[in-house]
Amino acid sequence: MIAIAYAAPDKALAERLANDLTAAGYPLGEITGQGVLIAVISPEGILDKDLNNTIQSALRKGTRLVLVESAPTELPPTLVGRSVISMANGHSFERVQAVLEGTSAKKGLSLKARNRRIGIIFGAALLALFGGYTWIWL
Secondary structure (H helix, E strand, O other): OEEEEOOHHHHHHHHHHHHHHHHOOOOEOOOOOOOEEEEEEOOOHHHOHHHHHHHHHHHHHOOEEEEEEOOOOOOOOOOOOOOEEEOOOOOOHHHHHHHHHHOOOOOOOOHHHHHHHHHHHHHHHHHHHHHHHHHHHO
């Protein structure tokens, strides 16, 4: 599931992204732990308390965060180091889509599900080794 968060100054870009996502077949809805939050930011929008609370809440839940800026924006300390898709020079849904495909938002498993699968495979392999060694020694 993909959710879009934005402040009032970035409403037009957020609506355009929502239309593009829907047209491309991505599911839009509420933020979930295994979903993706697209946060549309700008110098004015990043000061919005509700937007910041939504971003921080999503990060606490383990939601993947995709930052899309409508204008060059200085990130707050909690977001420094995160990649940002700039749309300051025009709308490019292809860049957003490439990032979403990399996060497995539309198809495949979320990071948490992939980690769970790897843990199960590892556990099964260790159990098989333990059983094999136990059988040899008996």
